Amino acid sequence: MVMAQSLFITLKKNNPDCQIDVLAPAWSLALMERMPEVTHALAMPLAHGQFNFSARVVLGKSLRAEAYDQTILLPNSWKSALIPFFANIPLRTGYVGECRWGLLNDARRLDKSVLTMTVQRFVALGLSRTTSLPPECPTPSLSISPDQQAKVIEKFSINLSQKILALCPGAEYGEAKRWPVEHYAEVAKQKLAEGWQVWLFGSEKDKASAAQINTLASDACLNFTGRTALAEAVDLMSLAHTVVSNDSGLMHVAAALDKNLVALYGSSDPSFTPPLNAKARIVSLKLSCSPCFKRECPLVTLACLRDITPDSVLKLINDTL
Numbered sequence: 001m002v003m004a005q006s007l008f009i010t011l012k013k014n015n016p017d018c019q020i021d022v023l024a025p026a027w028s029l030a031l032m033e034r035m036p037e038v039t040h041a042l043a044m045p046l047a048h049g050q051f052n053f054s055a056r057v058v059l060g061k062s063l064r065a066e067a068y069d070q071t072i073l074l075p076n077s078w079k080s081a082l083i084p085f086f087a088n089i090p091l092r093t094g095y096v097g098e099c100r101w102g103l104l105n106d107a108r109r110l111d112k113s114v115l116t117m118t119v120q121r122f123v124a125l126g127l128s129r130t131t132s133l134p135p136e137c138p139t140p141s142l143s144i145s146p147d148q149q150a151k152v153i154e155k156f157s158i159n160l161s162q163k164i165l166a167l168c169p170g171a172e173y174g175e176a177k178r179w180p181v182e183h184y185a186e187v188a189k190q191k192l193a194e195g196w197q198v199w200l201f202g203s204e205k206d207k208a209s210a211a212q213i214n215t216l217a218s219d220a221c222l223n224f225t226g227r228t229a230l231a232e233a234v235d236l237m238s239l240a241h242t243v244v245s246n247d248s249g250l251m252h253v254a255a256a257l258d259k260n261l262v263a264l265y266g267s268s269d270p271s272f273t274p275p276l277n278a279k280a281r282i283v284s285l286k287l288s289c290s291p292c293f294k295r296e297c298p299l300v301t302l303a304c305l306r307d308i309t310p311d312s313v314l315k316l317i318n319d320t321l
Helices: 004-014 026-032 053-062 079-086 118-124 146-155 181-193 204-216 230-237 249-256 310-319
Strands: 021-025 040-044 070-072 091-095 106-108 164-168 197-200 242-246 260-264 280-283
Touching: 004 118, 021 026, 026 040, 026 230, 053 079, 079 091, 146 230, 164 181, 164 249, 181 197, 181 204, 181 310, 197 204, 230 249, 242 249, 242 310, 249 260, 260 310, 280 310
Parallel strands: 021 040, 070 091, 091 106, 164 197, 164 242, 242 260, 260 280
Antiparallel strands: none
8 A cells, every 4th residue: 555655646747637536455544544645535345255246246336436537557467447337436556466458447467577665556447558668657655744743652651862772573364474583682782772762563463472572672652553543643653763574564654654674575576575775675685595585484583583693683774873
């Protein structure tokens, strides 16, 4: 969703008066509320992977009254193209994907050798077929209001007298994208000793690893893992000075908040889904076995992440100062 904002910005740049409505999972609405380009965010009632043909037909027909001029489909699945088809949207743009010729009438062929990054593939769909590729991709930028910050400051009794280091030790995809908790703890202990606050972010699934980091850091971190809604996590992260994160959704959020960011890559490819901010510092050892794109390390060593030392990350944090 953060990378999709580059598409929204492009559409607005080329047609400032256009209305952009986005149909997406309900969890992502908090992000779109912080994207000024989005007019309306519509919660997708179907879960990821759920087919339910009849529900897609009903949803599509319910959107006919909006009289949309165009739909741009970012997913490549066949089922995702059903809703705009039944919504009678006249121009339906997307990549060919799963043989979607009948559902799309502006079907594009994806040349992965030219559009090497996910964000480039998104932005290209918002441009005419004759545009030279790869396109320029605007930097995502989430807008945070002082009122939103004030609410989380009050709710969580935040003290802003010290610099804040945000650590994001989770990664939904799997262990092969997660820097060891011991390394995160070493970074936390060092910055705490220097008088910084250290905040831990993540979902309910990350509570165990965050708790372990906090234990190793003598329980001196402020642990928000599993305690916040996404909107609150975004607003809290906007208060941080520096963020250290695995390749994850929160990494992209930190980049879109224009934070000093150290992004750690293991099994994934930083050239494919990098943080979209020039201030980000990407750490990838580029071992011969990576990127393997596996959820678990096939060699059971996790060398691509374990060999990234806490000292090297601390140096990057200090360099941003």
